[in-house]
Amino acid sequence: MPSHRNLLNGWPYKFAATRRAAFLRQQQQQQQEQQQQQQPEEEHVEPNEEDADVELESDEESLPIIQCDDTGSAVNSSPSTWHEQLSVMGNEDKIKWHSLQHVGPLFPPPYVRLPDQVQMLYNGQPMRLSLAAEEAATWYAKLLGRPVAQNEIFRANFFSQFRMLMGENERSIVQELSLCGFERIAQHLQRQGEDVTSRRQQQQRQQQLEQQHYGYCSIDGRLERIGNYRIEPAGIFLGRGNHPLMGTLKPRIRPEDVTINCSPLAVPAAPAGHHWQAVQHNQSVAWLARWHDTVTSGYKYMLLSSASRLQGIRDLNKFELARRLSNHIQSIRQSYWEDWKSPNLMQRQRGVALYFIDRLMLRVGNDKSENTADTEGCCTLRVEHLQLFEQLQGSAHVVELNFLGKDSIQFRRKLVVGQHVFENLRSFMQHKQPKDLIFDQLAAKKLNQHLSSLMHGLTAKVFRTYNASKLLQSCLDELAPDVTRSLKDKLNAYTIANANAAKFCNHQRAPTKAAKNKLNSFKRAIRAKQLAIDNLRRTRPTTLPVSTANHARRLMQLQNELAMLESQLNAATLRSSLALNTSKMNYLDPRITVAWCSKHGVPIEKIFSAALRTKFDWAISVADASFRF
DNA sequence: ATCGGGACTTGAACGGATAATG
DNA sequence: CATTATCCGTTCAAGTCCCGAT
Secondary structure (H helix, E strand, C coil), rough: CCCCCCCCCCCHHHHHHHHHHHHHHHHCCCCCCCCCCCCCCCCCCCHHHHCCCCCCCCCCCCCCCCCCCCCCCCCCCCCCCCCHHHHHCCCCCCCCCEEEEEECCCCCCCCCCCCCCCCECCCCCCECHHHHHHHHHHHHHHCCCCCHHHCCCHHHHHHHCCCCCCCCHHHHHHHHHHHECCCHHHHHHHHHHHHHHHHHHHHHHHHHHHHHHHHHEEEEEEEEEEEEEECCCCEEEECCCCCCCCEECCCCCCCHHHHCCCCCCCCCCCCCCCCCCCCECCCCCCEEEEECCCCEEEEEECCCCCCHHHHHHHHHHHHHHHHHHHHHHHHHHHHHHHHHHCHHHHHHHHHHHHHHHHHHHCCCCCCCCCCCCCCHHHHCEEEEEEEEEEEEECEEEEEEEEEECCHEEEEEEEEEHHHHHHHHHHHHHHCCCCCECCCCCCCCCHHHHHHHHHHHCCCCCHHHHHHHHHHHHHHHHCCCCCCCCCHHHHHHHHHHHHHHHHHHHHEEEECHHHHHHHHHHHHHHHHHHHHHHHHHHCCCCCCCHHHHHHHHHHHHHHHHHHHHHHHHHHHHHHHHHEHHHHHHHHCHHHHHHHHHHHHHCHHHCCCHHHHHHHCCHHCCCCCCCCCCC
């Protein structure tokens, strides 16, 4: 029984046909004469209204079987391209692999002690620390210039653990972080860094070799890249936003902390003198290695790269699920509109929450464990995060949302809502304290349960994928194909469409120093221009008509220049504070972009970086210009 | 039927490489 | 040609949501 998420069995016909045609072409080109074994394939297809008129291709042609090669070497050959064989996929949900071979993760080198003359000072006196404490001191020294080093929580967390690493003697002396002098260590590390820069070639060669050895695995006979083959080095946990654990030490991960997942006959050897914590052969998970992260008390995984077949399949499934929402969105919206009028409080809350998720692209907001920054999603919004205005700037029924979302990124937006939503919100907030939940009858789990009853497989996050992709499609649609338009113009249009989606998703980034300077210089120019205008206004023109006209012309010119500067500032502000890549990477169906590129004659590499091109090879190699989300 | 462990997706910041600029 | 801005891949934190144990 294929699960609802397994769209591979429910491959849209149009796509499967194109895919297969491409595959067969490829086969012919390579003149493979090898007889392929016949594989019975079940194509369980979801009824899809949009594709109903597409002619179905017979499934009778013989399909190749992918060879499972358990002995394939993971070194010295290039990764294969799985998407060329998409037509034979199936059963992705339960069984992730049949054979899996890798050499295990790469551990960071052991810590090397500082030279004797480089020591931490305490109250001006050099102090020789224990090995572990000295290493922690080097981590701290690297952060000296950063704002986080001034944070009290960070300093307190670091200092208490730092002291624990010291010997009795040192600990009894070292009582205050502010008396610890890390400057010498910092200077030493910086010099060391410069040395490495001079040996860059050598270092790059080293990394190349490491990647060749550790960077690939063999999965079901295909050679594929590993996303993160390096074990995270020990260091200081930073966290995002106001994290209560910032400054905590992340201990060194040893092979004894790592669990390996692989084929039974392909267990990698642990580094000399060590052993793995455990070895398992679990075919229902996609990770190659796992270890426990003590700070966040969760697991960290070594996984395949995003270019891998497994990840590609998941990506495709994700976008197909979001596309399927197109067919149901009308009735789903209808249903939550009706929830607004329900006599049942939970249903009304559910209706309004769903409205936020759909219209504002809020995340669902699961419950969080205690030691995390205080951030919110939809279901965890509190009274203090909302403000209701009967009237605001000429609009009736305005809701202002202001809270910290994922990664402590601020979400702040004013939204004009209808009467029902407004009254509902008012009643949800009535007689509550600022810290009380708005949707007290609702929880993320409940909401997702409801969603999956409206559409098989639907969860809250699908709305983000759906809305972002839909928006990109409609923005790009507005641009008619025009051969006279310059490439730069087209790229600009794409960037604007991309920026719209990013803004909708609230994908922000901290402006770089350079960007800040640029904004400041715009602001200065604007102030100067404003001043010039004011001055000009103050100086009375002489009564001569010529001079009056000149004066007016000059004023007009200055005002135009001011307007120009202001719009440039706006554009620069937007670009400098929006992260465009996150949506490209996670939310925008790449087939929309591929289709647009082929329609407008834009080379795909102008839009997708090398990494994105390998990630989305499954969409690019098909290059279906007629694709619509 | 609930709950928390577990697996995997999503996210901004970092820092090295490369391109643009004076 | 050196410096600075921008691009891009990497890193690792922080979400979502499933699933199996109870």
